[in-house]
Amino acid sequence: MTPLSAIKVLAVEIGAAGPWCSRMLADMGAEVVKIEPLSGDLTRHWDGACRGLSAAHVFLNRNKKSLTLNLKSDEGREIFLKLAAEADVIIENFKPGVVARLGIDYEAVRAVKPDIIYGHISGFGQDGPYRDQKAYDMIIQGEAGYILMTGTEEAPAKIPVSICDETAGFYAALGLLGLLNRRHESGEGGEFEVSMLECAATLLGYAPHFLWHRGEEPLRTGLRHGLLTPYGPYKAGDDLWFSLAVLSEAAWRKLCEEVVEAPELFADARYKDNESRIANRAALEGRLVELFMAEPKAEWLTRLRAAGIPCGGVNTLGEVLEHPQLKARGAIGELSSSVGPLKEFLSPIRISGEAPVFDHLPDLGEHSDEILQALGYDAPARARLKDSGVV
Secondary structure, three states, X not given: OOOOOXXXXXXXXXXXXXXXXXXXXXXXXXXXXXXXXXXXXXXXXXXXXXXXXXXXXXXXXXXXXXXXXXXXXXXXXXXXXXXXXXXXXXXXXXXXXXXXXXXXXXXXXXXXXXXXXXXXXXXXXXXXXXXXXXXXXXXXHHHOOOHHHXXXXXXXXXXXXXXXXXXXXXXXXXXXXXXXXXXXXXXXXEEEEEEHHHXXXXXXXXXXXXXXXXXXXXXXXXXXXXXXXXXXXXXXXXXXXXXXXXXXXHHHHHHHHHHOOOHHHHHOHHHOOHHHHHHOHHHHHHHHHHHHOOOOHHHHHHHHHHOOOOEEXXXXXXXXXXXXXXXXXXXXXXXXXXXXXXXXXXXXXXXXXXXXOOOEOOOOOOOHHHHHHHOOOOHHHHHHHHHOOOO
């Protein structure tokens, strides 16, 4: 038994935010039926990096069943509602209003499944002046302030991973689990929504408080932490990078006296506490950059660890994929697919030491016959649905 093995999820999803949410549910053992247009989710066609399959498809759609369905057709809507009547959860991430126009919104589903849990993911929310604006991860990074907080003073930058899509997916999964728990207690279903913009805004962390209370917009500090110093990556004498994090005055003293052997830094009134160090960042960072060029990366990591100061390597992607800790933990597995085994990260949630589910990557419409047969459609009926462009 996996944690969600009794849960059936109908995922009406495109792009990344919805598929990421349902992938996490599938990893935890839920039966996820991915509803796709006859041409397939757009992410299937982005590239052919994985033996002809797109990297996004491999990342987002494992452990699911794929059903192609023309939701604009009467029969397609009928099939959807039959599936909904047997589902526990529906998750959708179309533009607001689309599921209502298709006749598969919460009210339509609740008529056939009163205790359904129905979740919406959208860019800006189900109402408000931005409701109908198209949203992709980079657009939300800009709207949520990430781009003008990232990079250097001269050049803002985006975060390279789809952090806004994935954050919305995480929050949606949490919302679904919360409502599943409530239904377990009361028998009551419900509808909820998350927006990428609001989810991204919650990750702004400490920065809004400086604006609310001090009127300070965050500075773009490049490789340095906006609120703490020394904190971040530095180049060593062998041109390799390492990171360190000084979070207390005790750690600051150890860094000065034991690691870089420059006690005059600790004695300097300009650096007496973290806010003083931030105010005098340019002078301090300049001196540290000079000091760290005196020894190779391995030496600095040895000294930092001996002093108990948090530190680590600054790795290339290749080094990450060969990381000894990830290897020791068995973090990468092989996913079965029609093109052969494909490497992917396991779920980081370990239950009794094991990742919950790591099974199969579906081809487009791979499970259509299986799903339709379970709904009572015999072979001639299934053939007719295919010929008429319903599935």
